[in-house]
Amino acid sequence: MPMNRQILLAARPERAPGPQHFRLAETPVAQPTDGQVLLKTLWLSLDPYMRGRMSAARSYAKPVEIGQVMEGGTVSRVEASRHKDFAAGDVVLSRAGWQEYALSDGAGLRKLDPQRAPLSTALGVLGMPGMTAYTGLTVIGQPKAGETVVVAAASGPVGATVGQIARIKGCRAVGIAGGADKCRYLTDELGFDAAVDHRAKDLAERLAAACPRGIDVYFENVGGAVWEAVFPLLNDFARVPVCGLIAHYNDAELSGGFPTARLMRAVLTKRLTIRGFIVSDFMAHAAEFARDVSQWLREGKIKYREDVVEGIENAPQAFMGLLQGRNFGKLLVRVAKE
Amino acid sequence: MPMNRQILLAARPERAPGPQHFRLAETPVAQPTDGQVLLKTLWLSLDPYMRGRMSAARSYAKPVEIGQVMEGGTVSRVEASRHKDFAAGDVVLSRAGWQEYALSDGAGLRKLDPQRAPLSTALGVLGMPGMTAYTGLTVIGQPKAGETVVVAAASGPVGATVGQIARIKGCRAVGIAGGADKCRYLTDELGFDAAVDHRAKDLAERLAAACPRGIDVYFENVGGAVWEAVFPLLNDFARVPVCGLIAHYNDAELSGGFPTARLMRAVLTKRLTIRGFIVSDFMAHAAEFARDVSQWLREGKIKYREDVVEGIENAPQAFMGLLQGRNFGKLLVRVAKE
Numbered sequence: 001m002p003m004n005r006q007i008l009l010a011a012r013p014e015r016a017p018g019p020q021h022f023r024l025a026e027t028p029v030a031q032p033t034d035g036q037v038l039l040k041t042l043w044l045s046l047d048p049y050m051r052g053r054m055s056a057a058r059s060y061a062k063p064v065e066i067g068q069v070m071e072g073g074t075v076s077r078v079e080a081s082r083h084k085d086f087a088a089g090d091v092v093l094s095r096a097g098w099q100e101y102a103l104s105d106g107a108g109l110r111k112l113d114p115q116r117a118p119l120s121t122a123l124g125v126l127g128m129p130g131m132t133a134y135t136g137l138t139v140i141g142q143p144k145a146g147e148t149v150v151v152a153a154a155s156g157p158v159g160a161t162v163g164q165i166a167r168i169k170g171c172r173a174v175g176i177a178g179g180a181d182k183c184r185y186l187t188d189e190l191g192f193d194a195a196v197d198h199r200a201k202d203l204a205e206r207l208a209a210a211c212p213r214g215i216d217v218y219f220e221n222v223g224g225a226v227w228e229a230v231f232p233l234l235n236d237f238a239r240v241p242v243c244g245l246i247a248h249y250n251d252a253e254l255s256g257g258f259p260t261a262r263l264m265r266a267v268l269t270k271r272l273t274i275r276g277f278i279v280s281d282f283m284a285h286a287a288e289f290a291r292d293v294s295q296w297l298r299e300g301k302i303k304y305r306e307d308v309v310e311g312i313e314n315a316p317q318a319f320m321g322l323l324q325g326r327n328f329g330k331l332l333v334r335v336a337k338e
Numbered sequence: 339m340p341m342n343r344q345i346l347l348a349a350r351p352e353r354a355p356g357p358q359h360f361r362l363a364e365t366p367v368a369q370p371t372d373g374q375v376l377l378k379t380l381w382l383s384l385d386p387y388m389r390g391r392m393s394a395a396r397s398y399a400k401p402v403e404i405g406q407v408m409e410g411g412t413v414s415r416v417e418a419s420r421h422k423d424f425a426a427g428d429v430v431l432s433r434a435g436w437q438e439y440a441l442s443d444g445a446g447l448r449k450l451d452p453q454r455a456p457l458s459t460a461l462g463v464l465g466m467p468g469m470t471a472y473t474g475l476t477v478i479g480q481p482k483a484g485e486t487v488v489v490a491a492a493s494g495p496v497g498a499t500v501g502q503i504a505r506i507k508g509c510r511a512v513g514i515a516g517g518a519d520k521c522r523y524l525t526d527e528l529g530f531d532a533a534v535d536h537r538a539k540d541l542a543e544r545l546a547a548a549c550p551r552g553i554d555v556y557f558e559n560v561g562g563a564v565w566e567a568v569f570p571l572l573n574d575f576a577r578v579p580v581c582g583l584i585a586h587y588n589d590a591e592l593s594g595g596f597p598t599a600r601l602m603r604a605v606l607t608k609r610l611t612i613r614g615f616i617v618s619d620f621m622a623h624a625a626e627f628a629r630d631v632s633q634w635l636r637e638g639k640i641k642y643r644e645d646v647v648e649g650i651e652n653a654p655q656a657f658m659g660l661l662q663g664r665n666f667g668k669l670l671v672r673v674a675k676e
Contacts, residue, residue, distance in 0.1 A: 261561060264612075268581070268583055271398070271615050272614055274602075274605055275605070
């Protein structure tokens with residue numbers, strides 16, 4: 001009997017997740033009943049938001065319960081189907097989670113065309129991270145030609161897409177990333193105008209030098225020291241779409257940062273717009289996103305990079321590294337060969 | 339020779355302004371040359387933003403220089419004209435500042451029709467404070483029927499207008515003000531659904547009780563303890579137009595408030611919009627404002643209250659009181675009889 005290896009949430013981390021917070025389980029692969037399909041996971045996406053699901057703190061989505069399979073987006077293949085809309089061999093975008101097999105009643109599955117683009121891109125540049133970048137930047141950021149757009153975690157799938165779209169819109173794109181290799185990648189491969197290493201002691205000075213006309217759009221997915229360096233450089237009427245705060249995900253108390261009064265004074269005097277969003281808030285823009293980014297990919301105006309880990313058993317370690325910026329590009333687990 | 343009494347900025351306050359920061363000067367009234375008018379001040383508006391003009395700190399407008407006349411909006415009468423567009427007797431909205439007379443080349447003057455509305459309303463409900471309320475609430479706040487709108491300094495000209503427009507839009511309007519008299523005025527005279535005294539020790543609990551369905555729009559003109567009480571009550575997708583922070587205007591260091599990381603986490607998880615604005619950013623909405631608010635005034639849907647001080651020499655003391663919430667309604671100096 002084939003077995004399904006799963007990664008379960010074993011305990012809630014207070015700070016950085018460790019191996020003790022995950023558990024590898026093996027259960028027999030279940031067979032679909034009427035109206036169900038059996039999915040085999042090909043690709044599992046690992047994303048920063050998953051840290052939030054490990055905590056019980058109030059957020060925009062329910063936490064994973066202790067003993068449950070960790071949640072996550074997947075590219076999966078239909079192994080067996082008793083559902084009229086799906087046939088064995090179909091490849092679908094799914095939320096099957098951190099496991100090798102899953103049953104589904106078809107809800108939320110989206111068929112993928114392997115001829116259209118590499119399947120893994122449905123979890124990256126053509127998926128949730130790409131759409132986060134596209135909608136946050138265009139709907140909230142509203143970049144105008146000649147403006148300066150800054151994004152952190154810039155070699156990741158969201159940041160890299162933000163910077164390249166900013167370039168397409170005629171903006172100066174400045175990326176912040178960890179280490180010389182990632183910074184070189186931003187300027188030499190992706191065409192960013194400048195890149196700044198957030199590990200540099202003089203981050204604030206380097207960022208100021210990279211943004212001689214200040215910052216008009218700061219795409220916030222990091223928080224912490226990067227936000228502190230960005231904040232004084234924001235221009236009048238700057239826009240700050242906020243889709244993540246990875247620097248704080250392992251904070252127990254959220255004690256970081258300058259006093260709110262200073263922030264609010266700048267909001268007032270500079271007339272800043274700070275707005276949080278989740279990609280699902282912008283589903284109305286999904287078709288426009290798919291059209292534009294697919295075209296930019298075909299034209300070579302947007303590139304992407306993947307960081308692939310092999311085997312579901314290695315997902316926890318890879319995820320821990322993600323929270324420390326150890327990945328280089330979109331982090332994926334190849335759970336099974338396509 | 340008639341004399342012009344003026345209030346000059348004598349020194350920059352570090353914290354609360356005192357009498358030592360102002361100086362009363364008398365100079366001969368100048369006569370207009372070609373292209374000029376001589377204005378006599380009838381009404382001087384006193385507004386919280388003037389505290390910012392007394393400081394050298396960067397803001398959205400230049401500071402008043404030491405020895406200069408304090409800036410301010412006025413309703414003035416043309417005493418003598420050598421300008422083709424103005425005749426003696428015309429009444430104009432002007433920025434003549436804290437003085438009894440001023441010369442003008444006509445730039446920025448707007449003629450007022452004394453038949454249309456009481457002249458002083460051009461400095462209040464039909465002027466800058468009213469337009470601040472209208473544009474901030476409608477453009478940024480975007481209140482929908484059934485939502486809860488909270489505003490502080492609610493018996494002032496901005497707050498009172500915000501609350502009454504919120505009611506017109508079908509919202510629950512909750513006002514925060516200092517003292518029982520002001521709170522009674524909000525509910526009994528202006529039709530707010532609830533009023534909360536910010537001096538109450540259990541402000542947070544009282545506000546929570548007044549907002550059983552949370553807060554969808556918080557019109558921010560105060561900051562400080564009120565903001566701390568409002569913040570946890572903000573609903574998902576809440577909007578926070580920020581037009582003032584009077585609680586912080588006398589702070590030297592802006593050290594107040596919870597850590598920014600906590601604020602940004604709420605921005606993200608609740609998808610808040612926090613946006614600063616100055617009324618002049620929304621000049622495109624001036625005609626719409628004048629049309630709507632004039633009509634609501636005629637229909638009795640919007641009321642206003644004025645707190646009148648007599649004589650330019652009393653402007654400094656009245657302004658100091660304004661920063662401590664001692665006024666009750668729109669604070670005006672009657673500099674000369676209409």
